[in-house]
Amino acid sequence: MRPVLSASLMCADWLRLAPTLQALETVCGALHVDIMDGHFCKSLYLSPWAMETVRRATKLPMEAHLMVERPEDWVDAAAEAGAACILLHAETVERQAFRLIERIHAHGCRAGVALCPATPLSAAEAYLGRLEQVTVMTVDPGFAGQPFLPEGLEKLRALRAWREKHGARFLLQADGGVNRTTYRALFDAGAENFVLGSGGLFGLDADVGRACKRMCAQLDAALSEVEI
Numbered sequence: 001m002r003p004v005l006s007a008s009l010m011c012a013d014w015l016r017l018a019p020t021l022q023a024l025e026t027v028c029g030a031l032h033v034d035i036m037d038g039h040f041c042k043s044l045y046l047s048p049w050a051m052e053t054v055r056r057a058t059k060l061p062m063e064a065h066l067m068v069e070r071p072e073d074w075v076d077a078a079a080e081a082g083a084a085c086i087l088l089h090a091e092t093v094e095r096q097a098f099r100l101i102e103r104i105h106a107h108g109c110r111a112g113v114a115l116c117p118a119t120p121l122s123a124a125e126a127y128l129g130r131l132e133q134v135t136v137m138t139v140d141p142g143f144a145g146q147p148f149l150p151e152g153l154e155k156l157r158a159l160r161a162w163r164e165k166h167g168a169r170f171l172l173q174a175d176g177g178v179n180r181t182t183y184r185a186l187f188d189a190g191a192e193n194f195v196l197g198s199g200g201l202f203g204l205d206a207d208v209g210r211a212c213k214r215m216c217a218q219l220d221a222a223l224s225e226v227e228i
Contacts, residue, residue: 002223003187004029006063006173008197009054010045016208021058023208027216030061030085032175032195035078037068040092041142048074048081055082063087063133065114065175067141075100079107087112087135090124097127114175116141117149121158131170134159136191139176148177153189160190183222 005028012020024031031054036045051062061084066074071088078086086104090113093100097113104111112133113124117140128134136159138152152174159172173193174186179200186194194200196215204218205211 004193006030006032006193006195008032008195010034011197011202018057020208023212025060027212030063033062034065034067039069040067043142048077051081071100075103079109083109085110085112085133087114089114090119091116101130117151121155129166129168133171133173135173135175137176138174148182153185156189156191180218180222183219187223
């Protein structure tokens with residue numbers, strides 16, 4: 001089964017938002033919105049208010065990736081802006097994980113957790129069974145275009161094994177350095193959703209429509225020998 005593709009809007013050209021979204025609708029199953037506060041990682045980027053603009057222009061579901069120090073301040077705004085899925089970071093929710101997951105579900109959204117490269121699976125194990133998605137960061141968070149960290153592959157394999165052992169149903173997503181050189185390894189390790197940024201999508205061609213076609217060709221070539 002081909003992975004679901006989520007386009008990372010932090011890598012898109014926001015001056016050409018409408019045609020970009022039209023092109024993404026032909027190949028992507030979701031839009032990945034990185035919300036950064038400048039504290040959790042040293043970068044400022046998208047916000048729930050940016051999500052409202054996107055929501056008016058497309059029907060693609062959005063996932064809000066809360067790269068913030070205080071996720072409790074952002075969950076409601078992300079849900080009200082139209083998020084279908086809200087991703088918390090395991091590094092910031094230790095004392096309120098269950099409460100925030102419950103709040104996300106109360107909004108009718110899917111709940112997920114993201115794990116930084118140096119964060120072990122055990123940091124989120126207590127509540128994995130309550131989640132609909134787990135995102136494995138394969139770069140350190142905050143900036144586009146960073147090199148892929150292969151340590152994430154073992155974490156994906158461990159999460160897949162945990163899911164099978166415990167009968168959980170969360171989707172496994174890979175975020176960071178996802179491109180033609182890593183598609184196959186990520187797929188084999190268990191990733192069912194790829195977040196595509198500059199290297200995997202937007203940097204392939206200035207025309208997003210052509211970039212989407214190139215990405216699909218590269219993905220198909222990488223997975224062509226995979227038994228599905």
